[in-house]
Amino acid sequence: MLNRLSALLLLLTFPHGCLSSAADAPVRLKYRATGNSPQVLAVYEAWFGHPRHISVGYSSQDPDVIDRQIKSAKAMGITGFVVDWYGDREPFINRAYSEMQKAAADNHFQVAMMYDETNHEDDATDVAIADFTMFHDTYLTTKSEGYSSYLMYQGHPVIFIFPKGGHTNWDKVRAVVNTWDPSPILIQENLPGQYANAFDGFYAWVNPGDKGWAPDGSDWGEQYLSHFYETMKTKYPDKIIVGGAWSTFDDSKASWGLNRHIAARCGQTYQDTFNYWRKEFPPDQVPPFILLDTWNDYEEGTAMERGIDTCGKGNGVKPVSTAGGKAGSTSSAGR
Numbered sequence: 001m002l003n004r005l006s007a008l009l010l011l012l013t014f015p016h017g018c019l020s021s022a023a024d025a026p027v028r029l030k031y032r033a034t035g036n037s038p039q040v041l042a043v044y045e046a047w048f049g050h051p052r053h054i055s056v057g058y059s060s061q062d063p064d065v066i067d068r069q070i071k072s073a074k075a076m077g078i079t080g081f082v083v084d085w086y087g088d089r090e091p092f093i094n095r096a097y098s099e100m101q102k103a104a105a106d107n108h109f110q111v112a113m114m115y116d117e118t119n120h121e122d123d124a125t126d127v128a129i130a131d132f133t134m135f136h137d138t139y140l141t142t143k144s145e146g147y148s149s150y151l152m153y154q155g156h157p158v159i160f161i162f163p164k165g166g167h168t169n170w171d172k173v174r175a176v177v178n179t180w181d182p183s184p185i186l187i188q189e190n191l192p193g194q195y196a197n198a199f200d201g202f203y204a205w206v207n208p209g210d211k212g213w214a215p216d217g218s219d220w221g222e223q224y225l226s227h228f229y230e231t232m233k234t235k236y237p238d239k240i241i242v243g244g245a246w247s248t249f250d251d252s253k254a255s256w257g258l259n260r261h262i263a264a265r266c267g268q269t270y271q272d273t274f275n276y277w278r279k280e281f282p283p284d285q286v287p288p289f290i291l292l293d294t295w296n297d298y299e300e301g302t303a304m305e306r307g308i309d310t311c312g313k314g315n316g317v318k319p320v321s322t323a324g325g326k327a328g329s330t331s332s333a334g335r
Contacts, residue, residue, distance in 0.1 A: 001099055003007075005082065017270055023202045025234065027233050027237070027281055027282055027285045028237055028285065029233065029237050029241065029281075029287065030237060030238045030239075031153075031201070031219075031239075031240045031241070031287075031288050032284075032285060032286055032287070032288060033286040033287060033288045033289075034288075035286075036180045036283065036286060037286060038077050038243055038277065038286060038287050038288060038289050038290040039079050039080075039171065039288060039289050039290070040079055040289075040290055040292065041078065041079065041080045041081070041082050041083075041110075041112070041151075041289055041290070041291050041292065042073060042078050042080075042081055042082065042291070042294065042295040042304070043082050043084065043114065043291060043292065043293050043294040043297070044069075044081035044082060044083045044084065044100070044294070044295045044296060045060070045084050045294065045295075045296055045297045045299075046061075046083050046084065046085075046092075046093045046096035046100065047060060047084075047090070047092065047093055047096075048060045048296070048298075049061060049062070049092070050092045050093075050094060052255070053299065054253055054298060054299055055211045056144070056296070056298050057272075060092075060096040061092070061095055061096045061099055062099075062257040063099050063102075063103060065320035066096075066099055066100055066103045066107075067103050067107065068249060069081075069295070069296075069305065070103055070104060070107045070109045072106065072305065073109070073295065073305075074107070074109060076293075078292065079099065079109070080104070080109060080110030080111055080112060080151050081104070081109075081110075081111050081112075082111075082112045082113070082114045082151075082160055082291065082314075083097050083100055083111060083112070083113060083114060083226055083297060084114045084116055084162065085097050085113045085114060085115060085116065085135070086116045086131075087127070087130070087131030087134055087135070088131070088134060089118065089127075089131075089301040091174075097113070097139075098139075098145075098146075101139055101145065101147075101149055101150070102145050102146040104146060104149035105145075105146035105147075105148050105149035108144075108149075108152045109149060109282055110149055110150070111146075111149050111151065112150065112151035112158050112159065112160060112178075113134035113135060113139070113159050113160070114160040114161070114162050115128070115131065115132070115135075115159060115160065115161050115162065116161075116164065116166055117162060117163050117165065117166075117324045118162065118165070118167075119162060119164040119165035119167070120165065120167065121165060121167045122167075124165060124167035124168040124169075125167075125168050125169040125172050125173065128132055128168045128173050129173055129176050129279070131171070132159075132173060132176065132177055132323060133176070135159075136180055140157055140180070140184075146229035152290065153185055153240070154185075155182055156183060156184060156185045157181045157182065157184045157185070158184070158185045159184045159185065159186055159187065160187045160188075160189075160203060160242075160291075161186060161187065161188045161189060161199070162189060163188070163189055169185075169195075170195035170198035170199070171195055171197070171198050173198065174186065174195075174197075174198040185200040185240065186198065186199045186200055186201075186202065187199065187200065187201045187202060187203050187206050187240060187242055188201075188202050188203075189202070189203060190196075190202060190203075190204070190205060190207075190228070191228060191231055191232070192227045192236055192239070196236075199239070200239065200240055201240025201241060201242060202232065202236070202239060202240075202242065203243075203244060203289075203291050204224070204225060204228045204229075204239065204240035204242065204243055204244030204291070205293060206221070206226065206244070206246045206249050206262065206265065206293045206300075206302060207221055207224040207226040208220065208221055208260075208262055209221060209222065209223030209227075210223055210224075210227075211223070213260040213261060214260075214325040215261070216261070216263065216270075217248075217249070217250075217261035217262045217263030218263060219262070220262050220263065220265065220273070221246070221262065221269075221271060221273055222272065222276070225243075225273065225276045226276070226279075226280070228244075228249060229243070229276070229277060229279075229281070230280065233280060233281065233285075240287075240288060240289075241287040241288075242287065242289040242290065242291050243276070243277045243289065243290035243291065244273065244285050244290065244291050244293055245274040245276075245290055245291070245292050246262065246269065246270070246273050246274040246292070246293040246294075246299055247264055247267070247269055247273075247302065247304055247308045247309075248262055248263065248264035248269060248270075248302065248309070249261060249262035249300060249301055249302055250262075250300070250301030251299065251301065252301070253298065253299045253300075253301070255298050255299075256272075256297035257299075257300075264308065264309045266309065266310055266311035267308050267309065267310035267311070267313060270304075270308050274290070277290065292304060312315075
């Protein structure tokens with residue numbers, strides 16, 4: 001039976017000490033949460049209603065749907081959507097993002113962009129610079145509609161990066177965006193690599209770990225999260241750490257799918273991933289954000305907006321629904 005995500009979020013806010021097992025070495029993060037838990041964000045896919053994607057019963061461009069989604073997310077304790085965005089390569093998604101930023105401002109909600117990198121080899125850097133410039137001029141000026149809703153951290157807009165081909169020279173992109181006022185905070189996926197100095201932080205993404213994707217989905221990501229958090233806190237404590245949480249993974253409906261699975265385990269996968277940061281960080285060294293992967297990616301089977309399968313556990317309330325419709329490389333999951 002599906003159980004409302006809000007109930008799980010409340011369940012998972014028990015005292016920090018219940019799961020704490022901090023490493024012997026002291027942890028001193030440069031960037032920490034203002035309270036005793038990270039701010040909860042959720043990745044949002046804005047492509048539904050486009051003919052290239054499956055039907056989920058709504059259009060991501062529908063203002064009424066977006067309004068209901070925001071209200072549902074807020075009721076669950078989610079503070080903002082991180083919207084997957086492709087620049088002018090995907091006009092449908094760009095229009096949906098515009099509607100989302102306006103609706104977020106009206107609902108006192110937050111929104112941020114996740115830049116989906118082009119996989120073109122020759123012009124990836126030029127495309128990224130053009131896309132970032134377009135985004136800034138359209139959405140990140142004080143005159144931009146809905147600008148007040150954009151996610152800021154210490155006075156700077158936060159932009160997430162979803163890497164694709166790995167052909168972008170991020171040092172060049174960083175040099176361009178540093179001319180913005182204010183300059184953005186750039187958050188890259190997984191652990192630091194070639195362009196570590198170009199990024200202000202790193203986020204965890206759905207990943208089963210070094211053993212890869214188990215046929216039965218039993219590898220839910222424990223080894224990956226342990227390695228991500230341990231590496232970030234010991235080697236990169238001066239970077240922003242964004243935790244990750246997911247409930248399941250199944251890309252069988254995606255046109256790019258590779259038959260990869262992570263089992264829901266009756267809701268246990270979500271509870272384990274959502275709380276894993278508590279095992280790695282002491283109560284006074286809490287990472288500032290945790291990212292739910294995802295709010296509504298039905299094609300990769302990670303959607304949480306309509307609830308999480310708990311196999312009949314919990315209070316048995318109806319699933320979250322925003323429109324009343326039917327839902328239709330590396331080890332980490334990708335689009």
